[in-house]
Amino acid sequence: MGYSYSNIQNLNKVKNYKNNMVMKAFGRFFKGIINSFFRNKSDIKLGFYGPPNAGKTSLANRICKDFTDEEIGSISKIPHETRNVQFKEKVEIEYKGKKITFKLVDTPGIATRIDYEDFLKYKMKKKTAKKRAKEATQGVVESIKWLDDMDLVVVVLDSTKNPYNQVNVTIIGNLVARKIPVLIVANKIDLKKSDIKKVASAFPEYETVGISAKYGKNLEDFYEAVFKKAKKVK
Numbered sequence: 409m410g411y412s413y414s415n416i417q418n419l420n421k422v423k424n425y426k427n428n429m430v431m432k433a434f435g436r437f438f439k440g441i442i443n444s445f446f447r448n449k450s451d452i453k454l455g456f457y458g459p460p461n462a463g464k465t466s467l468a469n470r471i472c473k474d475f476t477d478e479e480i481g482s483i484s485k486i487p488h489e490t491r492n493v494q495f496k497e498k499v500e501i502e503y504k505g506k507k508i509t510f511k512l513v514d515t516p517g518i519a520t521r522i523d524y525e526d527f528l529k530y531k532m533k534k535k536t537a538k539k540r541a542k543e544a545t546q547g548v549v550e551s552i553k554w555l556d557d558m559d560l561v562v563v564v565l566d567s568t569k570n571p572y573n574q575v576n577v578t579i580i581g582n583l584v585a586r587k588i589p590v591l592i593v594a595n596k597i598d599l600k601k602s603d604i605k606k607v608a609s610a611f612p613e614y615e616t617v618g619i620s621a622k623y624g625k626n627l628e629d630f631y632e633a634v635f636k637k638a639k640k641v642k
């Protein structure tokens with residue numbers, strides 16, 4: 409029994425469909441290889457986390473200034489200056505002749521209590537203070553939301569302040585639970601009250617590097633520690 413014309417047409421349709429599926433599968437396969445190749449080669453997502461005012465943006469800016477011509481965001485003595493997660497893509501950091509490309513992720517400071525009245529002492533109008541408090545609260549949620557996406561996190565702490573507090577313990581506890589590598593930065597070592605040892609002994613399981621983001625002190629040690637961790641991520 410021979411095939412009718414419409415049968416042959418149907419067979420061809422099936423053949424074409426199968427060919428398309430095979431092509432698509434091949435496409436996906438190669439795309440996967442290419443993606444994983446580039447993923448491995450670049451863009452380690454480096455998050456800056458910590459309480460407000462610790463110097464996260466100052467540190468991220470310093471890195472940007474060292475290796476690009478731009479900054480990541482504004483800084484202020486008033487807490488909760490960063491209220492949205494901000495990014496700087498393709499920052500190629502060079503350390504001792506080696507280069508690694510990072511995506512820097514600067515996050516809003518994490519706090520358990522945000523009260524608009526705290527901003528009034530900076531001569532802020534009540535309406536502006538209330539808006540800042542609302543945005544800061546949303547910022548905390550956003551920071552935590554992005555945590556899962558990070559390959560490596562630098563926890564920036566103000567080394568003039570007591571490191572034993574709920575916020576710091578919660579941030580570090582969350583990172584440990586998610587198995588994200590952590591580096592602790594004890595910032596503001598230029599200030600008299602700075603106590604790196606106190607920060608280091610509060611979190612003895614993690615490497616602590618003392619720096620001054622504002623004056624660019626001890627950045628070499630910081631880059632060395634970041635590279636050591638980044639190599640493990642790769």
Ligand SMILES: Nc1nc2c(ncn2[C@@H]2O[C@H](COP(=O)(O)OP(=O)(O)OP(=O)(O)O)[C@@H](O)[C@H]2O)c(=O)[nH]1
Binds near residue numbers: 491
């Ligand atoms: N003395 C000194 N001041 C610093 C240093 N790093 C940052 N600061 C100051 O600390 C304040 C806060 O700095 P930011 O970089 O805005 O801090 P942040 O952690 O990004 O703060 P939020 O965005 O509010 O979470 C600013 O007044 C900075 O100039 C430092 O190494 N030494």
Ligand SMILES: [Mg+2]
Binds near residue numbers: 464465483
């Ligand atoms: Mg900031």
